[in-house]
Amino acid sequence: MAQFARVSRSVGLITLQNPPVNALSALARQGIVDAVKRALSDPKVKSVVICGQNGIFCGGADIKEFGTNITGPPLVPMIHAIEASNKPVVAAIEGSAFGGGLELALGCHYRVAHSKAKLGLTEVTLGLxxxxxxxxxxxxLIGVPAALNLITTGRHVTAAEALQLGIVDQVTDHNTVDEAVKFALSVAGKSLDARRISTYPCPCPSDVDALFEEVMQKVRQSARGAIAPIACVQAVRAAATLPYSQGMEREQELMATLFTSGQARALQYCFFAQRAVGRWSMPSGARWDTSKPRSIHKAAVIGLGTMGRGIAVALAQTGLSVVAVETQEKQFMEAKKMVSGMMERGAKRHGTAPPLDKITYSQNIQAVADVDLVIEAVFEDMALKEKVFQQLSTICKQGTFLCTNTSALDVDHLASQTRNPELVVGMHFFAPAHVMKLLEVVYGPRSSPQAVATAMQLGKKMGKVSVAVGNCRGFVGNRMLKPYLEQALFLLEEGATPELVDGALEEFGFALGVFKMSDLSGLDVGWKVRKGDGLVEPGLASGPSARIRQGRRYSPLGDLLCEQGRFGQKTGQGWYRY
Ligand SMILES: CCC[C@H](O)CC(=O)SCCNC(=O)CCNC(=O)[C@H](O)C(C)(C)COP(=O)([O-])OP(=O)([O-])OC[C@H]1O[C@@H](n2cnc3c(N)ncnc32)[C@H](O)[C@@H]1OP(=O)([O-])[O-]
Structure with missing residues (x-):
């Protein structure tokens, strides 16, 4: 699990070998401990390089071991032994150095990173x-404010930012291991007194209490009930106020509470579940590993309402050329302005240039003739969508994938409107589509494995968690949302206000309460679906009998709002006034 070799006569090269991400499993840790001992006891070895095989340094502790009886040498003494070594140890960071992987690198005396490498203390995202x-x-190493930012968010930093922050000593575009070996040769025999980070004083602003008070307040607000970010602040505070050994004790104490918490278990379940959905299959037997996606270079979005705008932004941010079509003049003008604004705000947040030139706008559906894939996002109306699919089928070049962003309608029926139903799948985004990570890829009985594989891959490229689901009313996401929304409406009937319900949900950890979320998505969409289901009966909006429909308790409150034209944010009024 860690191979030792002597290279360039005097450099001990330790290569982590635990595919796919060189996680620090019990065997990998044992391998490192053995290889380090060997390097330190070999008189011909004057300095050491630690790297990972297959272009990735290390994905951190082995998450699969959590919740099991962990054996093998623990990480903390292993890293201490590396830091205490009297021969310089250089970390050669390619790909990723995350969590325990970066901690291993911080125990080394020097760090050389490839320019494309990403680094981060990501544990907080796993509830740790x-x-x-x-x-x-x-x-x-980098001071309290910068460390707090990285540790409480788990964010990934690029090699360039890591160099600027002082996390790495050198960034290279060349072979990282070769550069690290050169580096190791150049520092062999030099004093390491100033290279052991645990011996550094912690650079800290004078008013530590005020700083931590302020940070804790901010973190509590953004953590929304998560306990790990709070524990992260407490641990960093220990670094700022206690000697290193006592700080380590505090770190271990705080970790012990998090390690067995329900939140950590849930977030780790989520980590593996998000990866498991990539291994999709269809009833036909088609699978993720036998179906080949086609590359998509140019895509189109039809309909620039709330969803279409978000989808267009998400596609452009992925680097695709996008044709954005809206036939209604007023909506067209408004959408152009909104889409540019969304891209500018996103780019500002990431410190990049907005990809404005990636989108061309048109009021004519003929503009999609040469695209590789179309995402239809017109209003949730079957007759309208049927017409659009009939048009697309004749306008688009041979082989163009036709996707619908329907939230509930029959994808197979839409496929039947086209000449090539095998090219049709659902791509159901969730509002705001350029932010929300969930994407349902809906396959009908006639969707080809290639169409599904292409939509799944495009979703992944867009940074979404793509889930392949069957074609049924409401698919999976909305079937889960339905009882959630239903219970929220019953709470209103029993005396709660939308603010109260949303407040409770947000305090629990939801990013948006259910009523704010509904206002954002548009209340008319669900209304249309309920009408289609025969649930909305005019003249039945009040009285106890109106509260039972199709044999189940029913709340007409959402319908009453829609009857008043209150469709949510887009009309300035919904559950809230905007
Ligand atoms: C004492 C405490 C020490 C420490 O402070 C705690 C930690 O370090 S906590 C850890 C902190 N570390 C993190 O938070 C980093 C978590 N990992 C990542 O962020 C990404 O996996 C990474 C960027 C590394 C690669 O992305 P990519 O190239 O898109 O690849 P991918 O994402 O599709 O994964 C490929 C396969 O590897 C699997 N697997 C991955 N990591 C681990 C792991 N640590 N372990 C086990 N398995 C792991 C993953 O499940 C998948 O398996 P499968 O069976 O094929 O589905």
Whole structure:
């Protein structure tokens, strides 16, 4: 699990070998401990390089081991032994150095990273904190404010940012291991007194209490009930206020509480579930590993309402050329302005240029003739969608995939409107489509494996978690949402207000309460669906009998709002006034 070799006569090269991400499993840790011992006891070895095989340094502790009886040498003493070594140890970082992987690198005396590498203390996203010394070493290396930012968010930094922050010593475009070996040769025999991060004082602003008070307040607000970010702040505070060894004890104590928490278990379940959905299959037997996607270079979005705008932005941000079509003059003008604004705000947040030139706008559906894939996002009306699919089928070049962003309608029926039903799938985004990570890829009985594979791959490229689902009313996402929304409406009937319900949900951890979310998505969409289901009967909006429909308790409150034209944010009024 870790191979040792002597290279360039005097450099001990330790290569982590635990595919696919060189996670620090018990065997990998044992391998590193053995290889380090060997390097330190070999008199011909004057310096050491640690790297990972297959272009990735290390994805951190082995998450699969969590919740099991963990055996093998623990990480903390292993990293201490590396830091205490009297021969310089250089980390050669390619691909990713995340969590325990970055903590291992921080235990080394020098770090050389490839320009495309990403680094981060990502534990907080798994409900944990960096507990192999990360919360104690990083603030000592880059200062408390920067370390707090990285540790409480788990965000990935590029090699360039890592260099600027002082996390790495050198960034290279060449072979990282070769450069690290050169580096190791150049530092052999040099004093390491100033290279052991655990011995550094923690650079700290004078008013530590005020700083942590302020940070804790901000983190509590953004954490929305998550306990790990709070524990991260407490651990970094220990780095700022206690000697290293006591700080380490505090780190371990805080980790012990998080490690067995329900939140950590849920987030780790989520981590694996998000990967498991990539291994999709269809009733026909078609599978993710036998179906070949086609590359998509140019895509079109039809309909620039709330969803279409978000989808167009998400596609452009992925680097695709996008044709955005809206036939209604007023909506067309408004959408152009809104889409540009969304891209500019996104680019500002990421410090990049907005990809404005990626989108061309048209009021004529003929403009989609040469695209590889179309996402139809017109209003949720079967007759309208039928017409659009009939048009697309004749306008688009041979082989163009036709996708619908319907939230509930029959994808197979839409496919039957086209000449090539095998090219039709659903791509159901969730509002706001350029932000929300969930994407349902809906296959009908006639969708080809290639169409599904292409939509799944495009979703992944867009940074979405794509889930392949069968074609049924409401698919999976909306079938889950229905009882959730229903219960929220019953709460209103029983005396709660939308603010109260949303407040409770947000305090629990939801990013948006259910009523705010509905206003954002548009209340008319669900209304249309309920009408289609025969649930909305005019003249039945009040009285106890109106509260039972199709044999189940029913709340007509959403219908009453829609009857008043209150469709949510887009009309300035919904559950709330805007
Ligand atoms: C004492 C405490 C110490 C420490 O502070 C705690 C930690 O380090 S906590 C850890 C902190 N570390 C993190 O938070 C990093 C978590 N990992 C990642 O962010 C991404 O996997 C990475 C960017 C590394 C690669 O992305 P990519 O190239 O798109 O690839 P991918 O994402 O599709 O994964 C490929 C396969 O590898 C699997 N697997 C991955 N990581 C681990 C792991 N650590 N372990 C086990 N397995 C892992 C993954 O399940 C998948 O398996 P499968 O069976 O094929 O579905």
């Amino acid at each position: 904190l960096p507990a192999a010394g990360g919360t104690q070493r990083l603030p000592r």
